[in-house]
Structure formats: C-alpha cells, structure tokens
Amino acid sequence: MTDLQKWTYRISGLVVSSEILLPGASQWDGGSSHPDIIVRRAPVEPKLFQAVRKGPAWETNGEQFLLNIESLGKFLMRSGGEILFDPDGNSDLGDIGLFVLGTCFTVLLQQRGYLILHASAVSVNSHAVLFCGPSGAGKSTMAALLGMRGYPLLNEDVCMLSPMDGGKYSLRSDSRMLKLWSETVAELDLNQNARTLVSEKHQKFFVEPLRSEIADKQSIKAIYVLSDLEKGNKPSLEHLNPLESAVELKRNAYRPTLVEAMEVHEDYFRISIGLLQHASVYRLYRPKDFGQTEALFALMEEHWKNLGLQISDRIETFS
Amino acid sequence: MKPLRLHEDIVITREDGWLAGRVGDDLVMMHAKSNQFANLSATGSRIWELLEVPRTLKDLCEALSCEYDITAEEAMADVTKFLRTAESHNLFHFEQ
Numbered sequence: 001m002t003d004l005q006k007w008t009y010r011i012s013g014l015v016v017s018s019e020i021l022l023p024g025a026s027q028w029d030g031g032s033s034h035p036d037i038i039v040r041r042a043p044v045e046p047k048l049f050q051a052v053r054k055g056p057a058w059e060t061n062g063e064q065f066l067l068n069i070e071s072l073g074k075f076l077m078r079s080g081g082e083i084l085f086d087p088d089g090n091s092d093l094g095d096i097g098l099f100v101l102g103t104c105f106t107v108l109l110q111q112r113g114y115l116i117l118h119a120s121a122v123s124v125n126s127h128a129v130l131f132c133g134p135s136g137a138g139k140s141t142m143a144a145l146l147g148m149r150g151y152p153l154l155n156e157d158v159c160m161l162s163p164m165d166g167g168k169y170s171l172r173s174d175s176r177m178l179k180l181w182s183e184t185v186a187e188l189d190l191n192q193n194a195r196t197l198v199s200e201k202h203q204k205f206f207v208e209p210l211r212s213e214i215a216d217k218q219s220i221k222a223i224y225v226l227s228d229l230e231k232g233n234k235p236s237l238e239h240l241n242p243l244e245s246a247v248e249l250k251r252n253a254y255r256p257t258l259v260e261a262m263e264v265h266e267d268y269f270r271i272s273i274g275l276l277q278h279a280s281v282y283r284l285y286r287p288k289d290f291g292q293t294e295a296l297f298a299l300m301e302e303h304w305k306n307l308g309l310q311i312s313d314r315i316e317t318f319s
Numbered sequence: 320m321k322p323l324r325l326h327e328d329i330v331i332t333r334e335d336g337w338l339a340g341r342v343g344d345d346l347v348m349m350h351a352k353s354n355q356f357a358n359l360s361a362t363g364s365r366i367w368e369l370l371e372v373p374r375t376l377k378d379l380c381e382a383l384s385c386e387y388d389i390t391a392e393e394a395m396a397d398v399t400k401f402l403r404t405a406e407s408h409n410l411f412h413f414e415q
Contacts, residue, residue, distance in 0.1 A: 241345075242342035242358060246347045265351040269349045273341070
C-alpha cells in the first residue's frame with residue numbers, strides 16, 4: 001500500500017495537512033506532525049445523526065456541519081479541526097479543492113468562533129487595511145494595484161479575524177495567490193506572475209503577488225467597503241458611523257448564509273463591536289478602470305497619513 | 320396599529336433578542352433573529368441600561384431627572400419622544 005500524497009499549508013495562521021491540493025493556498029514547510037486542521041477523503045453519509053437544523057444543502061447537529069452539494073460531493077466539518085470530503089463520481093478535484101478552501105474552511109473557522117470577512121488586505125507600515133465587497137467588487141484588483149505600489153499582500157478574498165489580548169482583534173494573514181481576470185492581468189502587466197486558471201469555467205488566473213507578508217497578529221487600522229464610482233467623479237472616501245459600520249461588517253461576512261445556518265450572529269456582532277473599538281470603516285468610491293489610478297493612490301496615501309500610518313519612501317510609481 | 324398611549328404608570332420592558340455593544344458614545348444594537356440594526360445616542364443608551372429591569376415611565380423619568388439634573392417634566396418630554404421613536408424599532412414593549 002502506498003502512502004497518500006499530502007500537502008501542508010498555512011491558512012489563516014493555522015497549519016493544515018490536506019489529502020487534496022488546495023489551489024492558491026500558501027504551502028508550508030515548517031512540518032505538520034501536529035496540524036491544526038486535517039483535510040481528508042472519507043466516505044460521508046448524506047444525513048447527519050441527530051441533526052438539529054437543516055437547510056436546502058446543509059444540516060448540523062452543533063458539533064458537525066454537513067454540506068451536500070449536487071454534482072460536487074459531500075463535505076463534513078467537525079469541531080473546527082477536520083474536513084472530510086467525499087466527491088461525487090464525475091466531480092473535478094480542482095473544484096473540490098476550491099470549495100474546501102472557500103466554503104468548508106469558513107464553516108470550520110466559524111466553528112472556532114472566528115469572524116471571516118469577504119475581503120482582501122494589504123499591509124501599510126505593519127498595519128492591515130482591508131478592502132471588502134461582494135464578488136466582482138474589485139477586492140483582488142485593489143490588492144494587486146497596491147502591491148505594484150509597494151504594499152505587501154496579506155490576504156486574498158478571505159480575511160479571518162481572531163481575538164488578541166486586551167480585547168482587540170487581529171488579522172491572520174496567509175498570502176494566498178491573487179485571483180485576477182485575464183484582462184486585469186494583461187492591463188497590470190502581471191503575465192509573468194500568472195499561474196494556472198482558477199477554474200475551467202472562468203477566465204480568472206491565480207497570480208503570484210509581487211510582495212506578500214505572513215503575520216499571525218496584524219492589527220487592523222481601516223476597512224474599506226468598495227463601491228463603484230460614477231463616471232466623471234474622482235475617487236473619494238466616506239467615513240461610516242458605528243451603525244453603518246456594523247451593518248457593513250455583517251453584510252460582508254464571507255458567506256452570510258453560513259452565518260445564518262450556523263447561528264453565529266452573536267459571535268459576529270461581538271467581534272464586529274470589538275473591531276470597531278480600534279478600526280474605522282469607510283466607503284471607498286473607486287473607478288473600475290485604471291484611468292484614475294494615480295488619483296486613487298494619492299487619496300489612499302493621504303488618508304493613511306491622516307490615520308497616523310507612515311508611508312514608506314520606497315513605494316513605486318504605477319505607470 | 321393604535322398610537323401608543325404613554326402615561327406615568329405604563330410599564331416599559333426591553334424586547335428580547337437584542338444584542339448591544341458600545342462604540343464611542345453610541346450603543347450599536349442588532350436583533351439576531353430579525354437582522355434589524357439600531358443605534359442609540361448617549362441618552363438613549365442610558366435609557367436602555369436603566370430598563371435592564373422593567374420600570375414604569377414615572378420611575379424612569381425620576382431616575383433620569385436626578386442623573387441629568389433636569390426637571391421631571393423635561394425628562395418626561397425627552398423620554399416620551401425617545402420611546403415613540405424606539406417603538407417603530409421594536410426595542411421595547413409596553414404594559415398599560
């Protein structure tokens with residue numbers, strides 16, 4: 001009998017031993033004798049024993065959460081430490097890996113009591129700034145642009161927040177690869193950094209970030225909700241009040257339906273309030289094209305100076 | 320819906336299910352089941368705190384008039400205004 005191939009990753013500060021390739025995640029060479037999370041292939045029953053809540057494709061008994069996705073497979077998340085996957089006959093293992101890394105990890109991390117935002121993040125003088133919004137809002141593009149300007153990538157698409165000492169909440173970064181549309185890759189001249197297609201269904205590529213940083217406890221200074229800029233206007237920022245901020249943090253949960261399904265509203269609210277003690281939320285109106293990139297950089301860097309973040313002299317000019 | 324008839328002996332009770340957290344002077348609130356949010360300013364949040372146990376309107380106004388050094392009539396006017404606004408957010412229920 002041959003040993004199964006295993007991959008070791010570091011995801012949101014946790015060491016993960018996986019029997020399936022997790023596309024775009026950062027591989028970890030620090031050993032995996034005691035991984036925090038195990039991902040393995042195993043038969044998964046289509047129903048849970050003593051389920052207490054159910055939805056169209058999920059059920060839970062508190063300790064365990066089962067997802068049964070037609071034409072993909074069954075996935076069982078147990079006590080924040082283990083993901084079992086049982087692919088359907090014709091499902092693509094690449095799609096399974098993407099699903100495990102996105103939705104299954106969200107369930108698992110929520111089982112651990114963490115808050116997961118649909119956001120990308122970069123580091124500004126050792127502080128995290130987050131860019132959130134629904135799919136297609138431009139989170140990855142914003143992170144890629146700022147990477148070209150010299151700001152290291154912390155997180156792509158998913159930001160996990162965990163408690164620190166003193167009631168603060170910090171970001172656990174993992175610098176997984178950016179996911180960018182082929183047009184964006186060409187526009188930003190990142191062809192050399194483009195790797196494989198994210199999925200056969202989309203013309204999106206995994207793109208190696210120009211700069212990245214891994215930090216277990218990065219303090220969070222600002223969260224920007226991305227909004228489209230009307231034609232003819234300049235990029236601008238709007239400071240949201242505490243109520244608007246709390247609403248946006250809830251709205252930008254990575255998988256809002258999983259917050260509902262797992263009934264973790266209270267955790268989300270508590271962490272959001274904790275986060276708002278030391279981080280502010282802004283609406284950032286930005287253009288979808290790259291015509292006003294210099295104006296966008298000027299706006300952000302002026303804002304970061306006002307927040308007390310010293311901007312490095314080594315930043316590069318976008319051209 | 321009938322307009323709320325407020326009088327001194329009406330008993331005011333917090334509705335269940337609201338989560339609350341302070342951000343600066345504001346009290347941000349969320350109702351987990353209805354997904355409704357609310358925000359109370361400094362005075363509103365003090366009223367919320369005082370209503371940790373049900374109280375009559377008269378009791379509530381007396382407590383506030385002592386704390387804020389205002390007359391009972393002034394407190395009654397402020398609290399009544401606040402409660403009429405809060406009613407539409409389902410923060411409290413009232414027993415005549």
